[in-house]
Amino acid sequence: MKKVFDTQNLSLFYGKNQALKNINLSIFEKSVTALIGPSGCGKSTFLRTLNRMNDLIPDVSIQGGVWFGDISIYDKKTDVIDIRKRIGMVFQKPNPFPMSIYDNVAYGPRCQRSYSKKEMDALVKDALVKSALYEEVKDRLQRSALELSGGQQQRLCIARALAMNPEVLLMDEPTSALDPIATAKIEELIVELKKNYTIVIVTHSMQQAARISDQTAFFLLGDLIEVEETKTFFATPKDPRSESYITGRFG
């Protein structure tokens, strides 16, 4: 399988505090990789290194390399905006812009170039269909995005990311702020999306990882303890710490 991401001895420091220790992890094309582990283990930090969102945090330093295809992400010559165009991100708390639903989805593309109304209409509809939201909002595209429910807002954020036609979708605990029904809808969506997109999802819920992911990576205190095919990981974990986590001895 083709590798979309490959990290080599990736370490990250918040000031003097080391948050990621020598991570070597490969993400494969058109699959779902779940990052699990207890709070503060570094999984969200790792996720953010993939699209250089850690740049926004002061006092952060990186060692080692992250490869996106054949581009080294942290190379000085790399255009970070280009990277972010090809990688979409969905955040833990839905964060739609204070604009209409239509304008939210159109935002990303409009930042890159101008579109005719026809082009944009088609693009928006396509993204909303892909994120399973279109039917629910097709009659009120001009209404404010803030009027939507939490689950709908999150699917809007997914549509917003998909509108950029990324190769990868990074999702940082996308359902932790949602109710079970909305969560189920989004999990369904992810399973559908992985046919066309590479997805990396940070999740607090092992059950979610077991349900939807192909590959699971277990983080603990900044270390990557074990990465394995999901079924194998949950059935027969190799590392004793993985087993302790899975059986709930700590969380």
Add this chain to the structure above:
Amino acid sequence: MTIKTNVTKKWIDQLVEKILFFMALLSASFIVMVVIVIIERGLSPFFSDNDGLGQVNLFRFLTGIVYLDGPTFASNAYGIGYLIISTLYIALLSLLIAMPISIFSALFIAKIAPKPLGNTLRTVTEILAAIPSIVYGLFGAGVILDLVYNLSLIVGVQSSAGFSVLSTVIVLAIMIIPTMTVIAEVAIRAVQKELIHGSLALGATPTQTNFKVVLASAKSGIFTAAILGVGRALGEATAVSLVAGSRRSGISFALFETTATLTSTMLQGMKETVGLDYTIRFSIGLVLMVIILLVNFILNFVKSKVGRVHV
């Protein structure tokens, strides 16, 4: 004095509460006092004989384009229609100039400047906002008048030593920019960073993020800043009177024409005035209050619609 018994304590409690209540009531009553006084005195020229000068005609007062037709102290033909339009015109122009400068400055301080520079600039702006208007008026009279006069020479337009619409607008704009910047800056700073991260994650540049997302999210606060700015521009008296030129008739739209506002006219001639000429200032003040209330009402209405966050 030691308070020993519970009964005494209770009695004192009730007394103190009544005193404090009275103070609150007194404070609130001042607005009532202001309203009553302004209305009573302001309306009197229209309903009394004014010591033999006769009633002032309300319609002419509100629509007239000549301040006083006839000699002072001997005529009742007051008209401030032209002043109403001039005042609104000048306030609008000042707002148009000041608003972009305030918004960009606030954006710079809140998002673009490095922290230490931003903090210094914020303090500088807060101090600017606290400078009394008379100092701005002095600056206007000493510097802006000359500048505008020289400008008028270059452009080839008549101007009387710089007293003009342009001078007034510049001075007012300079005065309201700091206040508006402070408020806008607070609103911009309050925009949640999740929104900013969301925009950047989509591949937008920081500048695109600032202008498309941050300003949109801070809309409500920026609007408040505009409302306060326009309020100050409408009510400013001493600074305007030093640079406007005290025009006595005719609406002045041209930039280099002399002008006057409701407030500058109220101040004019204060040193020696009696009778109707004195009381008519209350009427002008009444009109000013009505205008300010109307403008505030309209702007707040627009703000609530804008706040709906549509576009």
Add this chain to the structure above:
Amino acid sequence: MSKFSFRYVIDALLQGITFLFSSISFLTLGAILVFVFNQGWSLINIDLIRYPYESTTILGAPLEDQNEFCLCEPNITLDPEVFYSNKWGVGFSQGQDLLGLATVQLAYIHPNSPLSSLTNKGIEGNEFVLLPEYLIQKISYNDRSTSLARRGVERMINELESSNSIYEIEVITKGGGIGGSIITTLWLIGLTLIIAIPIGVGAALYLNEYAKHSQFANAIRSFIETLTGVPSIIFGLLGVAIFIPLTVATTNATGGNLISGALTLSVILLPIVIRTTEESLKVVPMDYRNASLALGASRTQTTFKVVVPNALPGILAAVLLGIGRIVGESAALIFAIGAIVRDEITLTDKSTSLAVHIYSMMTDEPANIELSSTIAIIILAIVLVLNLLIKFISSKIMKGKLGGVI
């Protein structure tokens, strides 16, 4: 590729405009400071308080009991252009008035000079002091003909030296003193704070401690809030309509006076004081109040012994804000007191605060920009100090949110 760079061009353009516009606001501050200091700095010295505002012409006669000549050398080094008389202990220098006529200025006067104190012939029995920079118009003698300034300083000094008995001296005092306005401003600050702070704090206490969420309190709060939107000139009208008649009827005032001014300023200050105090009262944790009441203290004791001390930083901030407002207020005082500059200040008579003094000078013909700028420097210095103090206190209040004074 061109679409690519187009986006960057717009980006750069927007950034450029941001820089430009931001610098406009800060450049104007610079311009204002430069202007004000340029015009007014030269006049900053103790003379501002020593001299009266108006320069007046006084006829002075030597004191009755002054018989001895000075016969002294000057105890400082005089400029070469100063002509000095040993006998009388005075040094004159040449000047020129606006019309180009010669004037004689008193450059130096020796402490032992018999002319240092003179009797004011206009006001019986009053003494006045000869101060440097006064103009000597004319000296009349008992033993020779009169000296006139118009004839030049050297001649006047020689004539003075040759005389042993002076009849009278015509002196023009130097003006430009702002002592009266300073005193007025101080009085206004004191009176206004005495009225506004207790009432404002009392009202805030009532609204926050006793009636917090009642409809009545909300109504009062909204009434007080509307006061903040009223321009100060309207309060001036209020002062004219209510406070001037009030003071005229109850004191020996005959028109605008300091008391009516202070009352007017109090009304302007009230919303500020109430709002700032309420904010600082809100920060005091409910636990403090509950603890005090649980110990058996009365509400009054709780309010004044626990809540108020903890809210003191906020009340102090309100005081400082109030002072700033008073010092800067002009329009309201022009109505509520008047715009006539005075040197002798009485509470029941007109005078000007520093800000109104500027207005008065700027509306004279010709406008005195230099002295106005000097006063502006003083006002700016006060505003700056007050603002920094308020920032300091506010940051302490923020820390107080996590701690607490008691």
